[in-house]
Amino acid sequence: MIPLMYPFSRVFSVPSTALVTLKSVNIFLGTVSTMATFIIEFLEQDDEVQHS
Structure with a gap:
């Protein structure tokens, strides 16, 4: 995330907002x-889903 902060800091008026936004998105x-x-692995174990 730190390497992406520099380009995104130009988009925001406060550069630290870019870091907080990128961390939140991450x-x-x-x-x-x-x-x-987890859901896909759980559904793979269900026999009804595999045969439909």
Whole structure:
């Protein structure tokens, strides 16, 4: 995230807002992708889903 902060700091009026925004986006995307992986693995174990 730190290398991306410099280009995004030009978009925001306060440069530290870029870091906070990028960290928030990173946490959100990490949580969503982890939950999606968990749900997909859970559905793979269900026999009804595999045969439909």
